[in-house]
Amino acid sequence: MQETFTGTTVEEAVQNGLSSLNVSEQQVKIEVDDPGKKGLFGIGRRDAVVNLIIIDPELKRYTLTELKDNIQKNAGNEEEPAVVTDELVEEKVIEEPVQQAEERQKAKKDLSASADGTLQYLIQILKHMGIEATGVVATKSNEASINLDSVDAARIIGKRGHTLNALQTVAETHLQQTHKGYVTVMLDIENYRxxxxxxxxxxxxxxxxxxxxxxxxxxxxxxxxxxxxxxxxxxxxxxxxxxxxxxxxxxxxxxxxxx
The missing domain is CATH 3.30.1370.50 (R3H-like domain)
Known part of the structure; x- marks a missing residue:
């Protein structure tokens, strides 16, 4: 009893599978088929692929199709959705998504601009440390990934990543102050993370x-x-x-x- 699921990360792919099958992590065996790849600004990105295999003895008695059918039957006990008039449907389908899309696009541009500013801030800090570096930024939702490049990568990483972790804390604090909101930052160099x-x-x-x-x-x-x-x-x-x-x-x- 095996089924394949995908996601932007291995963790997301696993969670997609657990949600789809309505099982816990302890009830399945997880095999990573492809860890995926983040890519650069979406270029070269590849989804992670995992296989979930039912190992719980109670669940083994059912096929994956039967498990999904049971889930759908249970979901059918929920209350009937309210009837919506054509006028309301038109308002929700056309007007609200357009407004939400515009707001999301604006937030994305604002975060991207703030993240670029944080990258430049880090570059200046490194320059004061006698280290020349460049970098690229990628943003998604309330997350920002900053990937540095430098011939002094070892100095930027530090012992067990301590220097890189400290710089990440500085970057996260700077970005949250300039973006005026909660944002997580992942700072990396030479795929150290x-x-x-x-x-x-x-x-x-x-x-x-x-x-x-x-x-x-x-x-x-x-x-x-x-x-x-x-x-x-x-x-x-x-x-x-x-x-x-x-x-x-x-x-x-x-x-x-x-x-």
Whole structure:
């Protein structure tokens, strides 16, 4: 019982599959067919592709089609939608989407302009550090991705990404102030974030084994929220391991222990 789903990221593809099948992550086996690619300004972008395989014994008795039919039957118990006149339909279908589209386009342009300003701000900071760099910006919804390029990439990254993380915090603060709204920033150079993700996933599994063997809590070094989230996501699939965070930012750290 296997079905394929896509998304802009692996996580989004998995969530699309879980929502479509109306199952939890513990009830399926996840196989990543293609991790996807962000591309540059949408050029060369490729969706992530995952396969979800039902592993729950109770769900194995049903085919994917039967599961979807059951979901649709349950959805059919909802209240009947209100009757809308032609006049109201015309107003909703024509006028509201046009207005919303214009507002979204304006917000996108404003965020893009603010993100470009933040990139220039970072370039000036790096110049004061004696580092020449350039970069490109991509925005989506309330997220901004800034990808730097420099011959001094190692200095920008710093030990275990500490310098890059600090610059990301500066960039996020600057962008939120200039854009006047909540925006998350992902700052990267030479695909460091993806490489770091693989390192953290391996670290999570090794530390989990250590916690199981010693039967004592194991503490990680302080790390940013999105890095702690990566470890949480890896270990949440292990029923005999629990994770929690302690401390205050920027010194908040993750602890894992056996149940």
């Amino acid at each position: 993806e490489k770091r993700k693989g390192t953290l996933e391996n670290l999570a599994l090794n530390m989990a084994q250590k916690a199981l063997t010693s039967q004592e809590p194991v503490q990680f070094e302080p790390m940013p929220n999105y890095e702690r989230k990566i470890i949480h996501q890896v270990l949440m699939k292990m029923k005999n391991i629990e994770t929690y965070s302690e401390g205050r930012e920027p010194h908040r750290y993750l602890v894992i222990k056996s149940k």
